[in-house]
Structures are given as C-alpha cells and as structure tokens.
Amino acid sequence: MKIERKRYVVMRNNRTEIWCGLARHYYFKPVDEIGDSPIKTYLSANKAMSGCSSWDRDFEVVEVVETISAE
Structure with missing residues (x-):
C-alpha cells in the first residue's frame, strides 16, 4: 500500500x-x-x-508530497 498526498511545510527563505x-x-x-x-x-x-x-517573514511555504507506505 502506498498513499501520496499534497502537504505544505515551512522553510527558511534559503x-x-x-x-x-x-x-x-x-x-x-x-x-x-x-x-x-x-x-x-x-x-x-x-x-x-x-x-x-x-514571524519576520524569514520563511516560505513549500508544497511537498508526503508518502506513506506499508508492506
């Protein structure tokens, strides 16, 4: 089984x-x-x-794909 879903994370601007x-x-x-x-x-x-x-806006929101897998 493998589940993929769109999520968002917070990262520093760099x-x-x-x-x-x-x-x-x-x-x-x-x-x-x-x-x-x-x-x-x-x-x-x-x-x-x-x-x-x-915050001081020293960050950005980044779209990622989260994957959950089970065997």
Missing part, C-alpha cells in the same frame, strides 16, 4: 532549514540533519502561513 517538532515544541532544523525528526506539515498553504504569521 531552504536550508525546515520547521520540525511536535506539540508546540517547534524549531527550525537544517535539512541535511533531519534524520527521523518529525516535520510539521499543514493541509493547506493558508494554514501554514497563518501558523507563522507573527
């Missing part, structure tokens, strides 16, 4: 860091150090923007 964490303990983490870290995803670009609206 796309070197991505918004990670769970339960309001969020932080930017370098993309090359993600490993098994949970990445915060959003159902829409608007939800991602509203979740970060008080």
Whole structure:
C-alpha cells in the first residue's frame, strides 16, 4: 500500500532549514540533519502561513508530497 498526498511545510527563505517538532515544541532544523525528526506539515498553504504569521517573514511555504507506505 502506498498513499501520496499534497502537504505544505515551512522553510527558511534559503531552504536550508525546515520547521520540525511536535506539540508546540517547534524549531527550525537544517535539512541535511533531519534524520527521523518529525516535520510539521499543514493541509493547506493558508494554514501554514497563518501558523507563522507573527514571524519576520524569514520563511516560505513549500508544497511537498508526503508518502506513506506499508508492506
């Protein structure tokens, strides 16, 4: 089984860091150090923007494809 769905993530404008964490303990983490870290995803670009609206705009919302697979 393989499920693919469109999601949105928040990244620094230079796309070197991505918004990670769970339960309001969020932080930017370098993309090359993600490993098994949970990445915060959003159902829409608007939800991602509203979740970060008080920041200094040093971020962008990026569309990604999330894949869930089971064997």
